[in-house]
Amino acid sequence: MRVSLTIKQNRSIINMRIKKLNTLLVVVTLCFAYSPVCANAGGGIINAKYYGIQEGIDNTPVLIKALEACKAQNASKLIIPKGTYGIYPERAHGAYRHIPNNDDGIKRIVFLLDGFKNFEIDGQGSKFICHGQMIPFDLKNSKNIKISNLSVDWDKPFFFQAEVVAVHPGQNAFDLAVFRECNYEIHGDELIFTNKKSKGENDWLNMAPPAQEDVRWEQNINWNIWFDPKTKAPVFNVEEAARLHTWNTKLNKPARAEELGEDLVRLYDATNRLPDVGWVLIIKGNLTKNRLSPAIHITNCKDIIIENTTVYHSSGIALIVDRTENVTLNKFNVLLPPGSGRLVSTTADATHFVNCKGLIKFDSCVFENMLDDATNVHGVYARVIDAVGDYTLGMGRGHSQQQGFVFAEKGDKIKLLNRLSLEPYATLTVESVKNINEYYFEATFREKVKDMVQPESVADNISWQPDVDMRNCIVRRNRSRSILISTAGDVVIDHNKFLDCTYAGVVIPGFVDIWYESGPVKNVIIRNNLFEDMGLGGGNAPIIDIAANINKKVSPPFYFHKNIIFQNNTINTFGRILVRAKSLENFQFKGNKINKSKNYPVVAPENGAAFVFDRCKDILIEKNDYNWGDTATIKAYNTTGMIIRGNKNIEQR
């Protein structure tokens, strides 16, 4: 029998030797016995088949051993023969991870790439099915890594899904048929969902600290949203009104749950507006600690490519990247599992980039049905606490999901700004950073800071501001925004389709609030895109929202954001507002075509403005074709340099 070897490149001695072999036994013997040769040679290809990968088992130990061999032999590629493979947390690597914008903790990791170089994982179309709390892919301190041709899913989702099968207005109640993949219990009067049932009826009343192998989590109903199974999108215009709460503040009483039968639950007083029969309830759980298992975590890496890869589910962000240079996403998707009946993919963003640099490139990606944005590219504002030396600032990480985050290292340029005005007042160069704990660190600068640092200051790392190139992508049916962009790098958003999200299409934020996500943009081009049915959640969501949460006293000539071009886009919308911008210098809105949505009724305030500018400068609105049915109006406060020309149905009032 000739062995079908999947080695494509012949870069090493070991490969040439392998080609001569013709029995599986000899190949296996070689892989183990000749590993010193492999290690010396490097560049070889390892096939997980020879480490025992197979369907129907826990492949975690297999993959850990195969990756250990890749590291030891300096292999260039790990090949996974096409299959559907279960991976489990019990025998996975355990490591404490600070993961920005997700929940920190000890994580169970299967594909742990720490200190890898010039390495590829080729899944050949394989699907990995995770079980429980785990991170399938965790990359750190690695360079030139490619992940391709695979997908990731979980056996059961971390969210609760249930369809409304009856409503009882007289009782302020509705009945839910629980989705087959979800477990739930009624604790007292409360609906709880969980990965596995309690052992006994009232087990949850007892003190029973579980062994690790029996880890059980519980979530309550407080974080929730309604989806419409007909559109597979969030239900139109009810996001707040129909929200469930464990405590109903309007009625001043708790919600109550009652089990009517197996997988059939009645909820009383959970909402102030009853849902419609047929709506599907999605619950993420508690208001915090609901982002426990991202699918791919990348930190302190360089030159990462993810290609032909799909994440079907994760608890938290599907792909979270921090302090990494150059990331290419080519056909990286976040999708509903086909035929699954689920209405949600990941329970937070599809992708998220924190303090990165180089180029973040998206090409031909599809992101659908997330419970948060398709992407969010931002820095981190560190809080300045005090000067602890002439050259040293005591600093803190502002948000609970930024703890332990590497804010800066030697050589980085840091901008100090006032958190109320957002006005920068100094640029410094980092000499050293001493981490005292996950919150507090001391940064020493080349410049004297003691007498110069102002009260209420925050710091932004301007050395880590990536360029972003997003093209040919589709974002659809997600909660929240399509994309958020907060980077001083060059940004091009071109030929994408942004469809059916609950808030704005593009948000360019400017806040030093609880999230502490930094910074202003300097060069953003958004062109040739389709925006359709933004603002499903209700309210009056703009297509592009350029925010700057500055003190009311802060006025021009300071402008927070600069240079945004919004051009040749098509907007099909049921809302009236198109652009909201604050503290922005140089904005061009030109050649766009605006139509009324065919899918949803109008939700817009009477006589609302289509453009609102606050403390802006140099605004050009030119050659836009406004076919929404009335005349679009522009409101501008404390704004100079407005040019409005050649538009159809747009005028300043």
Next chain:
Amino acid sequence: MRVSLTIKQNRSIINMRIKKLNTLLVVVTLCFAYSPVCANAGGGIINAKYYGIQEGIDNTPVLIKALEACKAQNASKLIIPKGTYGIYPERAHGAYRHIPNNDDGIKRIVFLLDGFKNFEIDGQGSKFICHGQMIPFDLKNSKNIKISNLSVDWDKPFFFQAEVVAVHPGQNAFDLAVFRECNYEIHGDELIFTNKKSKGENDWLNMAPPAQEDVRWEQNINWNIWFDPKTKAPVFNVEEAARLHTWNTKLNKPARAEELGEDLVRLYDATNRLPDVGWVLIIKGNLTKNRLSPAIHITNCKDIIIENTTVYHSSGIALIVDRTENVTLNKFNVLLPPGSGRLVSTTADATHFVNCKGLIKFDSCVFENMLDDATNVHGVYARVIDAVGDYTLGMGRGHSQQQGFVFAEKGDKIKLLNRLSLEPYATLTVESVKNINEYYFEATFREKVKDMVQPESVADNISWQPDVDMRNCIVRRNRSRSILISTAGDVVIDHNKFLDCTYAGVVIPGFVDIWYESGPVKNVIIRNNLFEDMGLGGGNAPIIDIAANINKKVSPPFYFHKNIIFQNNTINTFGRILVRAKSLENFQFKGNKINKSKNYPVVAPENGAAFVFDRCKDILIEKNDYNWGDTATIKAYNTTGMIIRGNKNIEQR
């Protein structure tokens, strides 16, 4: 002005130089400028005074700098000038800690001694006031360390305390006056206690992930106990009956809380038996995750002395020690803070020793008002999962509070036993241990294990079994047992007073249950002690309880425990049972004097036995003086070698 230097030894060049100095300024300059000299010399004494320690500030950075200097200069002692010093978590060391029998997590640490040798901290009578979640003392990988002359407290306790000021039987309700140190809120209908109030009335309804500097915890009412302010002990004989629950299973409805006024709360349906006016409610919080801030954590150390040191409070165990050789506690106390009005000291054990060896010595310690035992000395049963190689077992840590625990290292002797019978069947020597994650590890042995290992096996590390010597100590007014002893080392318990605990005086356990605390005893002498008013919690608690949770089919000639002498003790008791023992070989109960308690009424079943033996061998009950008022009876099942002679009022039935 001559500086008063507190240096007692002149072992180093630096000390001799210091003696010649006569101004504070020069001393300070020297301490910093000459540090390389200090580092070379070693053995010096550092006074925290010169690092800026003072009352009224956060002394954490001061103490960290002083300890860094001690380490760098190889100092022999850190002196803290007498004072009351605040220490805070914000700028403390941050490190993830696995702490057995407490809750793991990132801990904030002030006195971090990692890799110290021959070093003493002399507090000179100082008191350290902690704030929030932190571990003031954390020692690891250190040798010959002494901590003396200091005390530790927290500004606010981690428990909730409130006095019953009224009861309303018609409404199944009672009113609580909340202790001045405690914060609480009513969330919906639920009483919550917390370290700091929410920012707004309904802040708890919102998603507001806090920054680390603003960390806020909440606890519910589920873990609770009643104290009697007149006795300062747990309320007599009501422990279970008057327990509070958020969900009342008897009435099948939730408990409800209502705020009547500032620090005045009415609770409805929280108990099935209303408390008396004047009782004090103590709540630890949730059933799990309520042991977050031990006061002193010691791991992987040798030769530790703690002297003239008092812990007034901690969340969890005051002193938790694991994998450490030789610990001496001389006047180490856990006490109520004088004049504080608090009725509880630490919220778990006073001391706790896991997989230690050498000698654990207690002399002249006082342990009072803990919510758990005065001490618990035990090993850890690791679960055997499977043989993953001829010489290698895949193993798991059984309890959630044993995760990451170092079960064994190279050279340790391991005993395998069946978890249902507790019968050992093999002794192995560890060759290496590979930790895969905090739960799972692989241990390789010198012996072949693959075909020998039996199903349902656990492992006990017999190389780490300490001797225990406890004398002249007082244990009083705590919940749970006075002491637990599970070590194969030599144990002497001599001249102690064990007073007013809610269960047995001495427990010698034998369980492979959820706690996974190992092992049998081989040589225990308990003599000349006073046991008074054990079993306050109700039921029929023995003075000494020797347990072995073995399968019913397991019979002699296998005996789990061996060689226990209980001699010349005085027992003043309101209960009838004195001794309960299972699977014990060689027990002597002699020369003890048993009187009826003068403090509490009798709580004992009619005609209950005073001695119960099950599957035991060689029992001697001799020359005891039983003055309880009737005749003590002995019940023995499947027990051989009983000798009963020379007793007053004791007979076998």
